[in-house]
Amino acid sequence: DAGVTQSPTHLIKTRGQQVTLRCSPKSGHDTVSWYQQALGQGPQFIFQYYEEEERQRGNFPDRFSGHQFPNYSSELNVNALLLGDSALYLCASSLTGLAYEQYFGPGTRLTVT
Amino acid sequence: AQSVTQLGSHVSVSEGALVLLRCNYSSSVPPYLFWYVQYPNQGLQLLLKYTSAATLVKGINGFEAEFKKSETSFHLTKPSAHMSDAAEYFCAVSDPGAGNNRKLIWGLGTSLAVNP
Secondary structure (H helix, E strand, C coil), rough: CCCCECCCCCCEEECCEEEEEEEECCCCCCEEEEEEEEECCCCCEEEEEECEEEEEEECCCCCCCEEECCCCEEEECCCCCCHHHHHEEEEECCCCCCCCCCCCCEEEEEEEE | EEEEEEEEEEEEECCCCCCCEEEEEEEECCCCEEEEEECCCEEEEEEEEEECCEEEEECCCEEEEEEEEHEEEEEECCCCCCHHHHHEEEEEEHHHHHHHCCCCEECCCCEEECCC
16 A cells, blocks of 8 residues: 655756646545644645545645645745745645544655755 | 644653653643654654543554543653664644544654663
8 A cells, every 4th residue: 555655856946946846645645735844843735636636735835736636635835936935845645524632744855945 | 722742852861771761741631642653754653542432542562551631641651761762753742623524743752872
């Protein structure tokens, strides 16, 4: 049973660029949540997708957007990258109704220079 | 609003000693509570969860936690630390205000070091 997978593992971008991160949920899961984890900090909730729609959103600007596909996989897009966007981006999947029981992928380490 | 406080950003124990990682929460309604572990350069792994059943919850790798409503605490313990327990530990509480699709609110984490 494949767990949550994320790609790429590492990414280096320049300020002002755009980036897309990808996530495939655990088999059988239909809800995907995205988190940003800055160095030495806890995860910060970005948003959650279910049935291809954004259901909840944390305190992140509109530069952060996402998408969920019919196969439940998801993308996180960040436009106009800032140095402060450098972080580990974590994807978590869960089953509707049990969205608090989340399974995490290994993360994508984004460095903005 | 929900919040989580983890007391002690760094905890150091000797191998074989008791591990105690502290977590206090604030919630206006009975919460769901979680402990996650993060090994270096890896994602988060669920250690255990409290979802209003037994107040003493047993998790993986010999960890357990006790929900104490009167103290608004959910401290994580392990009787005997192992070198492989060295990691970052996060306490989280679910936000009850979002129906079934509750998001998690996280503490800042506690880094556990285990000395030989």
